[in-house]
Amino acid sequence: MLALPTITGLAHVVLFELIRTAGPVFFSLVDYFTTARGVIWGMLVFGALALVNARPAARAANNGRKP
Secondary structure, three states: OOHHHHHHHHHHHHHHHHHHHHOHHHHHHHHHHHHHHHHHHHHHHHOOHHHOOOOHHHHHHOOOOOO
16 A cells, blocks of 8 residues: 555655756656657557547548648
């Protein structure tokens, strides 16, 4: 019962220590890289190509015509 709050607390301590020692600019660059990698993995593993395709509702509203 106490394992999750303990792990979360330790993760926050490590996070803040990383920001203190490496700097916020380094951390933000790493965070952007991690987010981009997650999006790419999501596209590869789950076939989440909806990020680059037009939404079906938008196509239906245009009756198949380009905007």
